[in-house]
Amino acid sequence: MELLNKHVTIRKFKEKEINDExxxxxxxxxxxxxxxxxxxxxxxxxxxxxxxxxxxxxxHFNQPVAKQAPVLLTFIADFNRFVKWCEYRNAHPGYDNxxxxxxxxxxxxxxxxxxxxxxENNGLGICYLGTTTYNAQxxxxxxxxxxxxxxxxxxxxxxxxxxxxxxxxxxxxGILHNEKYEDYSKEIVDELxxxxxxxxxxxxxxxxxxxxxxxxxFTDIRYKKADNEFFSEKMLxxxxxxxxxx
Amino acid sequence: MELLNKHVTIRKFKEKEINDExxxxxxxxxxxxxxxxxxxxxxxxxxxxxxxxxxxxxxHFNQPVAKQAPVLLTFIADFNRFVKWCEYRNAHPGYDNxxxxxxxxxxxxxxxxxxxxxxENNGLGICYLGTTTYNAQxxxxxxxxxxxxxxxxxxxxxxxxxxxxxxxxxxxxGILHNEKYEDYSKEIVDELxxxxxxxxxxxxxxxxxxxxxxxxxFTDIRYKKADNEFFSEKMLxxxxxxxxxx
Numbered sequence: 254m255e256l257l258n259k260h261v262t263i264r265k266f267k268e269k270e271i272n273d274e275x276x277x278x279x280x281x282x283x284x285x286x287x288x289x290x291x292x293x294x295x296x297x298x299x300x301x302x303x304x305x306x307x308x309x310x311x312x313h314f315n316q317p318v319a320k321q322a323p324v325l326l327t328f329i330a331d332f333n334r335f336v337k338w339c340e341y342r343n344a345h346p347g348y349d350n351x352x353x354x355x356x357x358x359x360x361x362x363x364x365x366x367x368x369x370x371x372x373e374n375n376g377l378g379i380c381y382l383g384t385t386t387y388n389a390q391x392x393x394x395x396x397x398x399x400x401x402x403x404x405x406x407x408x409x410x411x412x413x414x415x416x417x418x419x420x421x422x423x424x425x426x427g428i429l430h431n432e433k434y435e436d437y438s439k440e441i442v443d444e445l446x447x448x449x450x451x452x453x454x455x456x457x458x459x460x461x462x463x464x465x466x467x468x469x470x471f472t473d474i475r476y477k478k479a480d481n482e483f484f485s486e487k488m489l490x491x492x493x494x495x496x497x498x499x
Numbered sequence: 500m501e502l503l504n505k506h507v508t509i510r511k512f513k514e515k516e517i518n519d520e521x522x523x524x525x526x527x528x529x530x531x532x533x534x535x536x537x538x539x540x541x542x543x544x545x546x547x548x549x550x551x552x553x554x555x556x557x558x559h560f561n562q563p564v565a566k567q568a569p570v571l572l573t574f575i576a577d578f579n580r581f582v583k584w585c586e587y588r589n590a591h592p593g594y595d596n597x598x599x600x601x602x603x604x605x606x607x608x609x610x611x612x613x614x615x616x617x618x619e620n621n622g623l624g625i626c627y628l629g630t631t632t633y634n635a636q637x638x639x640x641x642x643x644x645x646x647x648x649x650x651x652x653x654x655x656x657x658x659x660x661x662x663x664x665x666x667x668x669x670x671x672x673g674i675l676h677n678e679k680y681e682d683y684s685k686e687i688v689d690e691l692x693x694x695x696x697x698x699x700x701x702x703x704x705x706x707x708x709x710x711x712x713x714x715x716x717f718t719d720i721r722y723k724k725a726d727n728e729f730f731s732e733k734m735l736x737x738x739x740x741x742x743x744x745x
Contacts, residue, residue: 257617260532260533262533280674280675281671282503282504285665286503286506290717291668295674296675297675298676299676334688338688342711342714342715347725351731352727352734355632362608366609367612370616383535386601397679399680402680422530429543430545430642431545436583439587442587445580466588466590468587471536472591481599485598
């Protein structure tokens with residue numbers, strides 16, 4: 254499928270605004286995604302306003318793409334709306350737990366991916382910001398998210414002002430398991446990762462960062478153990494504060 | 500976007516098999532989805548074999564769709580492959596934590612949604628099985644999943660043998676927040692949910708289950724507090740066992 258197969262992340266956008274009708278239309282396409290028991294356990298907060306964007310930027314580590322995109326969409330795992338409905342209808346909800354959080358997160362992410370595909374189908378470009386889960390609490394304060402909600406990802410969106418090439422992926426063989434999971438031997442790992450390791454860009458990363466291997470660039474620089482542990486604890490604490498850990 | 504906007508869940512499939520090339524092609528489209536730092540923190544296990552399907556069925560609560568579909572795809576949040584790569588490359592990974600699990604879950608879900616859209620674009624029908632997170636441990640045993648992996652969802656897939664109508668959704672207005680989250684008053688809830696509540700099917704659910712409101716059908720029958728709490732604990736315990744809670 255052409256549209257999916259040619260997807261590339263866009264980090265540089267034109268100044269051109271996205272009109273409201275188009276935004277509503279791609280969000281509508283999002284709502285057509287599968288959702289658990291048709292409960293639609295998600296919301297999305299649209300950020301255009303300059304002040305709001307300046308408030309959010311540091312929590313996305315001031316990535317240029319987060320500052321430069323005309324629109325940020327923050328996708329929320331949302332049990333608040335559903336629970337409000339239950340309460341107004343004399344029903345006694347029990348969704349203040351981890352399973353319910355994760356169920357809402359699934360809903361929100363399928364919704365988000367549909368929105369992204371609909372956006373690309375309309376000539377827009379997108380960039381997922383993984384920083385959302387790192388700073389979920391601070392982002393929630395800016396967006397005034399209530400209990401039983403949690404921001405799971407943010408998408409920067411706008412008209413592309415660059416045309417990057419397709420990025421490398423490991424082969425389908427490397428991620429598809431028939432009937433049972435077959436663990437990865439050194440030989441298979443060598444085969445799956447050699448293409449990536451031999452890219453000029455990868456070799457440059459290794460050299461610039463004075464590392465021995467590309468994997469070390471990930472473990473020692475980009476996604477470090479200490480950071481992961483720090484942000485894990487932060488995320489779990491905020492899940493508790495939002496009412497999702499009992 | 501026509502394809503997204505006309506999505507319906509299919510629960511009845513023709514006996515017709517899906518050929519391997521087509522399966523590989525839709526999974527390839529999945530791999531083109533955005534992924535954190537291009538780490539591709541997912542795998543997928545394909546189940547066609549009758550014995551394997553019989554083993555999985557009870558963990559999907561013997562839903563007819565799980566038994567009848569020619570193929571099940573179980574989507575795995577997978578840090579195992581990446582960590583193996585790190586270890587073979589003299590790098591010291593730190594991904595045995597909750598943030599890393601959730602990052603891999605995001606990757607796996609965006610991948611899954613792309614696979615579903617590519618499937619539908621090729622005339623296939625899909626049904627997400629939310630039961631995967633309820634019985635992640637048992638499913639992982641059947642599929643022989645190693646540590647640092649976790650099944651996040653399953654998709655039943657095949658050629659549709661039914662044509663259900665579009666299901667109801669609340670309006671875009673009900674899920675889209677401008678700049679800040681606006682909490683839901685009773686008036687807004689009434690407005691958003693009245694369409695669903697007044698559907699003939701909903702009224703029938705309420706009557707059949709001897710409830711006062713549709714919300715009570717959800718809280719007292721379909722997604723009960725006691726079940727949610729039981730499966731939450733089960734899920735958290737298995738996350739720990741898989742090495743994702745330190």
